[in-house]
Amino acid sequence: MNSELSTVxxxxxxxxxxxxxxxxxxxxxxxxxxxxxxxxxxxxIRIVIDRNTCEIKALSTTTVVDGSSHGDNEIxxxxxxxxxxxxxxxxxxxxxxxxxxxxxxxxxxxxxAIIQKIRQAEKTIVFEEYKDRVxxxxxxxxxxxxxxxxxxxxxxxxxxxPAGERVPTEEYQIGDRIRGYxxxxxxxxxxxxxxxxxxxxxxxxxxxxxxxxxxxxxVVEILAIAREPGYRTKVTVKSNNDKVDPVGACxxxxxxxxxxxxxxxxxxxxxxxxxxxxxKTYATNALSPAKPAKITIDPDFPKVLHVVVNADxxxxxxxKRGQNVRLSSRLLGWKIDIQKSExxxxxxxxxxxxxxxxxxxxxxxxxxxxxxxxxxxxTVEGILTAEVADxxxxxxxxxxxxxxxxxxxxxxxxxxxAAEDKTAPA
Numbered sequence: 001m002n003s004e005l006s007t008v009x010x011x012x013x014x015x016x017x018x019x020x021x022x023x024x025x026x027x028x029x030x031x032x033x034x035x036x037x038x039x040x041x042x043x044x045i046r047i048v049i050d051r052n053t054c055e056i057k058a059l060s061t062t063t064v065v066d067g068s069s070h071g072d073n074e075i076x077x078x079x080x081x082x083x084x085x086x087x088x089x090x091x092x093x094x095x096x097x098x099x100x101x102x103x104x105x106x107x108x109x110x111x112x113a114i115i116q117k118i119r120q121a122e123k124t125i126v127f128e129e130y131k132d133r134v135x136x137x138x139x140x141x142x143x144x145x146x147x148x149x150x151x152x153x154x155x156x157x158x159x160x161x162p163a164g165e166r167v168p169t170e171e172y173q174i175g176d177r178i179r180g181y182x183x184x185x186x187x188x189x190x191x192x193x194x195x196x197x198x199x200x201x202x203x204x205x206x207x208x209x210x211x212x213x214x215x216x217x218x219v220v221e222i223l224a225i226a227r228e229p230g231y232r233t234k235v236t237v238k239s240n241n242d243k244v245d246p247v248g249a250c251x252x253x254x255x256x257x258x259x260x261x262x263x264x265x266x267x268x269x270x271x272x273x274x275x276x277x278x279x280k281t282y283a284t285n286a287l288s289p290a291k292p293a294k295i296t297i298d299p300d301f302p303k304v305l306h307v308v309v310n311a312d313x314x315x316x317x318x319x320k321r322g323q324n325v326r327l328s329s330r331l332l333g334w335k336i337d338i339q340k341s342e343x344x345x346x347x348x349x350x351x352x353x354x355x356x357x358x359x360x361x362x363x364x365x366x367x368x369x370x371x372x373x374x375x376x377x378x379t380v381e382g383i384l385t386a387e388v389a390d391x392x393x394x395x396x397x398x399x400x401x402x403x404x405x406x407x408x409x410x411x412x413x414x415x416x417x418a419a420e421d422k423t424a425p426a
Contacts, residue, residue, distance in 0.1 A: 006054040012118065022121050024049050031056065046094065059094040126157040130185045130194055137206050138196070139179045142172050152178060157194060165197035169230035170266050179264065181206055199229035204270075207261045208235065214249045221246075223275050226330035230268055232319075234286065234327045238275040247272050273331065283307065283336070286328040290317035293341050300416065303334045310341050354378040363408030371395045372405070380416075383409040 013020045031047040035058060044061040064080040066089040075095060080087040083095060140154040148163035150172060161180055172178060180196030181203035187193075197203060205222055214220040224236040237246040250272045251258050262270055276282040280295045283305055290313045298304035309317045317338050318325050329336045340349075351373055358369035361380060375394040377383050383391070383406065391402040 009054065019121075021051075023118065024051065026118065026121065031058075045097070058097050060097040061092060061094055064089055064091040064093060127185065127187050130157065130182065131187075134182050134185055135202065135206070136182050137179055137203070137210065138182055139177060142174050142176045142178055144174065150178075152180065152196060154194070159194035159196045161196045161198065165195070165199050167198050167230040167266065167268075169268075170198070199227075201225040201227045201233075204233050204235065204261070204265070207264055208250065211257050211260055212250055212252075214244060214246075219244050220249050224331050226327040228323060228327065230266070232269045232271070232323055232327060233265075234271045234273055234331050236273045236275045236282075236286075236331055247274050271327075279305070279332070279334065283328070283332060283334070286331050287317055287324065287336075290324065292317065298337075301335075305332075305334050305336050307336055307338045308341050309338060314338070314340055361408050361412045363404055363411075368397070368401075368405060371397070380409045380412050384413060 009020055009023055012023050028047045028049055032045065035045045035047060046059045046061070048057045048059060049055070050057070062075045062080075064077055064087050065074045066077050075093070077087065077089055080091070080093060084091075084093055087093060138154055138159070140152040140159065143151045143153040143158065145151070146160075148166075150161040150166070152159045152161055159180065159182075161178070165180075165183065178198075180198055181200050183195045183197040183200060185194050202225075204227060205225055208222060209215050212220065215222065219239065219241050221238045221240060222235060223238050225233065227233040235250070237250055239246040239249075249257075258270055258272065262268060271288065273282075273285050273288070276285065279297070283295055284292055287307065290309060292307045292309050292313070294308040296306045296308075298306055307317065316324070319327075325336050325338055354373045355366070355369045357379070358364050358372055358377075359366040361369075364372070372383065372391075372395060375391075377386065377391075377394075386394075388399065388402045388406050391397065391405060392399055395402065397405070
């Protein structure tokens with residue numbers, strides 16, 4: 001028995017987790033590759049390792065000839081019958097040989113090839129282990145920094161946390177424990193490339209799956225996530241069981257469930273939003289903690305909500321740097337236009353709004369809108385109640401200009417009425 005080779009195989013199989021048969025085949029290929037360099041021209045050598053004893057045999061393919069053999073690829077009939085009693089001229093048989101000069105150089109070549117095969121086998125094992133783990137959360141330690149990227153040691157493998165997938169508010173030191181969402185696994189020539197993310201919305205979704213048992217059970221469902229990594233996330237949840245409150249299930253007793261998720265996200269604020277099939281109710285929930293006074297759907301523009309809030313709720317509705325309304329808009333998939341209640345709007349603001357509204361009408365523009373508002377014409381409807389002569393007298397514009405303004409107002413009114421007809425119930 002080749003005890004040395006057997007020891008190496010046992011070590012590689014137990015400590016490295018590489019299949020014994022894979023190792024033996026790798027060694028056979030490596031030794032065969034090395035033997036070709038020292039074999040005679042045209043000689044075919046096959047290396048075979050006994051699976052039980054680990055003995056190595058080199059077998060050469062030769063042709064049986066009647067008479068004397070010529071060269072390494074032929075064997076006389078008499079010698080062939082000592083190996084195979086029923087051999088006859090023309091038969092091709094394998095004989096055990098030791099290639100010439102199969103010494104130190106061949107052994108070194110074989111060793112290098114074996115190491116290469118073992119590394120490739122380890123890479124294949126890692127790829128097979130992680131290729132089906134895309135979408136899972138894994139943990140490891142920070143090994144090193146490569147510019148702004150982080151190399152994470154996962155134990156049997158390395159992963160990369162690219163700069164674009166990091167949370168901008170988080171800082172790490174070498175040795176820190178870190179969890180990440182497996183974004184993708186690539187089988188590169190240099191080895192499997194495992195890419196992690198901590199900024200992806202699905203990272204939050206997966207944390208909810210791990211922390212809140214009702215979600216994997218299907219009782220509570222996550223319908224949408226809008227996230228600004230490191231700052232705030234809004235999560236829409238729905239219950240498939242009338243007896244289960246989806247928001248309460250996610251918050252947990254004394255808020256412990258959501259606190260665990262917030263802790264993992266380094267203090268990132270999480271808003272849990274109750275879903276509703278009524279868009280106005282859904283929008284009210286999404287804009288929390290603000291309390292809208294009124295929500296209307298724009299008849300002229302699809303997917304646009306006009307939200308009116310009291311003055312003391314305006315900053316809450318918009319949020320810091322517009323964060324609350326921006327995340328709510330992403331969550332709903334609707335554009336949200338927030339305005340103060342008319343009761344809280346100053347005279348100057350009302351004038352400014354009237355000018356902006358008229359300026360949007362094709363053919364009027366900002367300068368004409370200012371003159372019209374100053375003359376008391378605050379809306380398209382107001383323009384249409386006057387005659388062209390009245391416009392000319394109060395605004396100071398010439399007749400052609402006033403005629404053009406009036407026609408623009410008529411066109412705008414016609415568009416609005418057509419839009420109302422489309423949205424009106426049959």
